[in-house]
Amino acid sequence: MKRNITKNEFNLFFNLLNIHYDIFAPVRKKGQGAFSDTDIIYYEKVVTFDEIEWAEKSTYSPKDIVFPVSQTIINFIEDRLFIPNMKSSKPIYILMRPCDINGIKRIDEIFLNNGPSEDFYYKRIREKISFALIECIDGFENCFCVSMNANKNSDWDFAISLDKYRPFISIEIKNAKIENIFHSMVTDASNIAAPEVANKNFEICFPEKNLKKVMLPNINEMPASIYSDSEFWDEYKNRCIACGRCNTTCVTCSCFSTNDIRYDDSQNVGERQRVWASCHISKFSMMAGGHEMRKDNASRMRFKTFHKIYDYKKRFGEEKGHMCVGCGRCDDNCPEYISFSMIINKLSARISADINEGKK
Amino acid sequence: MINQTYDANNIFIPVPHKIMDIITETEIDKTYRLNLNVAGLPSYGQFYEVSLPKIGEAPISVSDFEKDWIDLTIRKIGTLTNCIHSLKIGDVLYLRGPYGNFFPVDSFAGKHLVIAAGGCGLAPVRSVINYFYRNLEKLAKFELLMGFKTINDLLFKYDIDRWEKKFKSIITLDHGCDLWADRPVGLITDYVGQVDFSDKENICVIIVGPPVMIKFTADKFVAAGIKKENIIVSMERRMSCGVGKCGHCKIDSTYICCDGPVFTYERAERFID
Amino acid sequence: MSLDINRKIIQKNAYRITKKRNKTAIRIRVPGGHLETKYFPIIAQIADQFGNGSVHITTRQGFEIPDIDYKYIPEINKLLSTLIVGLECSIGVSINNPEEGYPAAGTRNISACIGNRVCPFANFDTTSLALRMEKEVYPNNFHIKIAITGCPNDCIKAHLQDFGIIGMTEPQYIYDKCIGCEACINACKKFVTGALTLHNHKVKKDHRRCIGCGECILKCPTSAWIRSNKTFFRLIILGRTGKKNPRLAATFLNWATEEVVIQVIKNIYALIDKEIDKSLPKEHLGYIIDRVGFNLFKNSVLQNICLNEEIKIAQNLFFIGYQYEKDIFMEV
Numbered sequence: 001m002k003r004n005i006t007k008n009e010f011n012l013f014f015n016l017l018n019i020h021y022d023i024f025a026p027v028r029k030k031g032q033g034a035f036s037d038t039d040i041i042y043y044e045k046v047v048t049f050d051e052i053e054w055a056e057k058s059t060y061s062p063k064d065i066v067f068p069v070s071q072t073i074i075n076f077i078e079d080r081l082f083i084p085n086m087k088s089s090k091p092i093y094i095l096m097r098p099c100d101i102n103g104i105k106r107i108d109e110i111f112l113n114n115g116p117s118e119d120f121y122y123k124r125i126r127e128k129i130s131f132a133l134i135e136c137i138d139g140f141e142n143c144f145c146v147s148m149n150a151n152k153n154s155d156w157d158f159a160i161s162l163d164k165y166r167p168f169i170s171i172e173i174k175n176a177k178i179e180n181i182f183h184s185m186v187t188d189a190s191n192i193a194a195p196e197v198a199n200k201n202f203e204i205c206f207p208e209k210n211l212k213k214v215m216l217p218n219i220n221e222m223p224a225s226i227y228s229d230s231e232f233w234d235e236y237k238n239r240c241i242a243c244g245r246c247n248t249t250c251v252t253c254s255c256f257s258t259n260d261i262r263y264d265d266s267q268n269v270g271e272r273q274r275v276w277a278s279c280h281i282s283k284f285s286m287m288a289g290g291h292e293m294r295k296d297n298a299s300r301m302r303f304k305t306f307h308k309i310y311d312y313k314k315r316f317g318e319e320k321g322h323m324c325v326g327c328g329r330c331d332d333n334c335p336e337y338i339s340f341s342m343i344i345n346k347l348s349a350r351i352s353a354d355i356n357e358g359k360k
Numbered sequence: 361m362i363n364q365t366y367d368a369n370n371i372f373i374p375v376p377h378k379i380m381d382i383i384t385e386t387e388i389d390k391t392y393r394l395n396l397n398v399a400g401l402p403s404y405g406q407f408y409e410v411s412l413p414k415i416g417e418a419p420i421s422v423s424d425f426e427k428d429w430i431d432l433t434i435r436k437i438g439t440l441t442n443c444i445h446s447l448k449i450g451d452v453l454y455l456r457g458p459y460g461n462f463f464p465v466d467s468f469a470g471k472h473l474v475i476a477a478g479g480c481g482l483a484p485v486r487s488v489i490n491y492f493y494r495n496l497e498k499l500a501k502f503e504l505l506m507g508f509k510t511i512n513d514l515l516f517k518y519d520i521d522r523w524e525k526k527f528k529s530i531i532t533l534d535h536g537c538d539l540w541a542d543r544p545v546g547l548i549t550d551y552v553g554q555v556d557f558s559d560k561e562n563i564c565v566i567i568v569g570p571p572v573m574i575k576f577t578a579d580k581f582v583a584a585g586i587k588k589e590n591i592i593v594s595m596e597r598r599m600s601c602g603v604g605k606c607g608h609c610k611i612d613s614t615y616i617c618c619d620g621p622v623f624t625y626e627r628a629e630r631f632i633d
Numbered sequence: 634m635s636l637d638i639n640r641k642i643i644q645k646n647a648y649r650i651t652k653k654r655n656k657t658a659i660r661i662r663v664p665g666g667h668l669e670t671k672y673f674p675i676i677a678q679i680a681d682q683f684g685n686g687s688v689h690i691t692t693r694q695g696f697e698i699p700d701i702d703y704k705y706i707p708e709i710n711k712l713l714s715t716l717i718v719g720l721e722c723s724i725g726v727s728i729n730n731p732e733e734g735y736p737a738a739g740t741r742n743i744s745a746c747i748g749n750r751v752c753p754f755a756n757f758d759t760t761s762l763a764l765r766m767e768k769e770v771y772p773n774n775f776h777i778k779i780a781i782t783g784c785p786n787d788c789i790k791a792h793l794q795d796f797g798i799i800g801m802t803e804p805q806y807i808y809d810k811c812i813g814c815e816a817c818i819n820a821c822k823k824f825v826t827g828a829l830t831l832h833n834h835k836v837k838k839d840h841r842r843c844i845g846c847g848e849c850i851l852k853c854p855t856s857a858w859i860r861s862n863k864t865f866f867r868l869i870i871l872g873r874t875g876k877k878n879p880r881l882a883a884t885f886l887n888w889a890t891e892e893v894v895i896q897v898i899k900n901i902y903a904l905i906d907k908e909i910d911k912s913l914p915k916e917h918l919g920y921i922i923d924r925v926g927f928n929l930f931k932n933s934v935l936q937n938i939c940l941n942e943e944i945k946i947a948q949n950l951f952f953i954g955y956q957y958e959k960d961i962f963m964e965v
Binding site for chain 2: 110121261272287289294307312
């Protein structure tokens with residue numbers, strides 16, 4: 001079903017939707033940027049149209065809805081264990097751009113399919129989540145979703161476009177339940193779009209090209225030389241400051257650490273927490289006793305690069321794509337202006353130069 | 361005890377296991393024998409995620425097992441292991457697992473097996489050694505090389521005494537002493553030459569220990585004509601979740617906790633962290 | 634023809650007696666140190682037409698145009714009216730006749746570091762505060778120096794002013810967003826006061842040690858530290874250079890709001906008016922307070938002020954400075 005609606009209709013629809021679902025969407029947080037008088041955009045529960053940041057890419061990805069930054073996995077009281085209940089029992093809709101939907105599907109692979117069994121905590125919330133699409137046509141400055149083949153997606157139940165017949169909002173609904181909710185709206189004739197506008201046809205579009213383009217190394221086996229090529233990676237030894245923003249803003253970074261804590265007030269009570277971990281931040285690869293496998297920032301950059309554009313696809317198969325979906329948040333947020341898309345391109349150039357030399 | 365919301369599919373729930381016995385191996389190593397009350401025995405070389413609630417969790421390899429108990433040999437090295445060392449018989453350790461792959465003991469049938477273990481690397485192969493101690497007839501030949509830093513670092517002395525009587529066991533210390541007079545001194549690599557290489561094609565080697573020891577020992581065996589695919593090593597990495605989710609132990613497209621910790625040297629030598 | 638000049642009058646008009654006989658110099662105020670380039674041609678014209686074609690950039694972020702004949706003062710004042718209207722009247726400074734030049738020069742130009750219009754460390758827009766404050770303190774003949782700085786790095790050297798205003802934020806910690814990476818802890822320990830420690834894999838703050846610099850916020854990769862809705866200020870007072878007893882300003886108010894800072898400064902002006910030694914050609918504020926005592930000062934300047942709840946007020950002022958006569962070790 002496709003319909004062009006007014007903001008009033010949208011809000012009525014969202015009101016009804018909120019009865020059944022928690023709806024998450026990007027929200028601009030005034031003054032919460034690291035620098036004073038700047039904003040950040042992250043995902044929060046929303047009810048109305050105006051709460052949603054439609055125009056800009058979110059600073060942080062929506063992944064924390066399904067994989068919280070920090071969560072209690074077990075509560076300990078004396079010698080008993082308690083599994084915390086979920087905060088909300090409602091099913092969830094997340095309004096996302098296509099790269100982010102694809103990103104969530106990338107981390108699904110890690111949490112649900114990698115290793116001997118599914119991740120209980122991820123699965124129990126993931127099962128409640130459905131996707132809604134925010135139409136994205138031009139992308140943004142640092143996006144390269146088209147190169148990563150993550151620019152399109154059809155796993156959404158409804159999609160919203162603001163660009164078709166402004167100021168009307170175009171909505172396409174593919175899910176019968178949502179369509180029913182939509183049709184159950186009781187609208188005041190003065191607030192709805194006239195039929196000739198409401199029924200105008202449209203097609204939800206996807207980005208067809210980005211300002212940034214990356215060339216991926218198209219090889220079956222990464223040449224061993226690239227791992228030890230210090231000239232290639234050493235640039236990042238000092239340029240990268242190991243702050244971890246590329247990991248924390250990334251929609252597909254899924255690593256975590258597990259920490260136990262004991263409350264100050266009652267030593268018999270504590271919890272086991274799962275918190276995001278970043279392969280750039282020190283101690284990620286540190287073993288008990290203090291030996292760290294990747295101590296310098298250059299080797300961490302190599303590790304992340306391969307994870308994002310080589311290892312994942314190699315492990316999970318061609319059809320799963322690369323882990324990186326080209327959302328460009330790493331480039332948006334790097335305080336040292338390190339461009340990940342530039343690294344990918346440099347790596348590909350270096351590898352094809354190797355291959356050409358080999359041919360000679 | 362676990363509350364009602366416990367879900368059998370929650371692999372992160374640790375299960376309490378009672379400590380039946382504690383053996384002090386060295387000043388910093390103790391072996392804990394736990395009553396195994398969960399379904400499923402571990403296999404040779406697998407590990408458990410061992411924890412104390414409110415303190416922490418760490419991967420510990422099984423240093424031996426029978427049908428109703430497992431041994432965990434734990435070195436005092438951080439907050440959690442310090443706390444574990446203060447436990448007494450009758451206390452409990454919480455376990456998740458067993459995780460990871462294992463040494464393919466059945467595939468060694470009819471082979472000439474050589475095990476080279478450095479320091480606490482002996483723990484993950486102790487169950488293999490004890491298996492062949494009991495089933496020596498399954499092997500064409502069995503040789504054991506063990507290296508420790510000093511006489512005070514010797515692990516499983518009670519086992520070593522038994523092993524020495526049944527098959528060729530070379531124990532070397534990095535630093536000898538009066539009590540070790542006339543016994544082998546030096547690095548394990550110095551004693552690889554004493555292995556019987558008469559039937560090279562039939563030899564399988566297991567090497568466990570610190571990364572540097574693994575590399576140099578494996579290179580010696582390779583130089584002696586052993587194929588890399590016939591050398592098996594067990595890797596130490598920062599394993600945390602144990603089930604391929606947390607990402608800490610990943611190297612290239614390999615998750616050490618699921619795909620390892622046991623690899624052929626042919627594979628392991630190409631790991632670049 | 635010999636000149637007959639009333640020094641007092643021309644000084645109040647922002648001109649000064651210079652080393653060169655018969656030549657004066659005009660000081661142009663640039664509140665907050667930020668100037669639209671449209672004013673440059675006027676400054677250039679004055680320098681070219683009446684001065685020597687050069688301009689000095691003052692330590693207080695104004696311009697001083699030297700080598701001017703006293704006789705051109707009325708003409709220059711007319712030209713200055715564009716600057717006075719654009720930079721002073723437009724922000725609410727009450728000046729009777731902008732064509733007569735600056736009405737006072739005692740309270741100096743309010744200087745400000747570049748602030749958050751450019752600098753990532755700044756906790757607020759320093760220039761804008763200078764623009765808001767100018768009308769509260771100018772025109773005034775009392776010799777007062779005010780500087781505003783965006784963070785405790787104090788690049789504007791607010792510690793050497795009668796009033797130094799240091800921007801602060803009160804970092805808010807979101808426990809559930811913290812990954813325990815220790816970036817904030819390390820930065821605070823290395824660059825600031827070590828107010829943060831790791832406890833139970835999360836961050837604990839010693840509020841008494843926090844100076845509101847925002848370093849933790851800048852370092853946090855997950856926005857677990859965010860800025861407070863309110864901007865706070867530390868008002869440091871009575872710093873000075875000079876030939877008698879240079880000293881760094883001491884903290885009078887901590888975690889004060891803008892309203893409180895401005896009101897306190899206005900009250901201090903009233904106190905000066907009441908207590909200044911009128912027998913002297915001029916008396917600096919520091920010496921007035923040294924004379925009347927801190928308690929009288931504190932009680933009178935905090936009178937009738939609605940203090941914000943977060944504020945901390947000094948029990949006493951401790952100055953770090955030195956007196957030249959005590960430099961006994963300087964002898965050969």
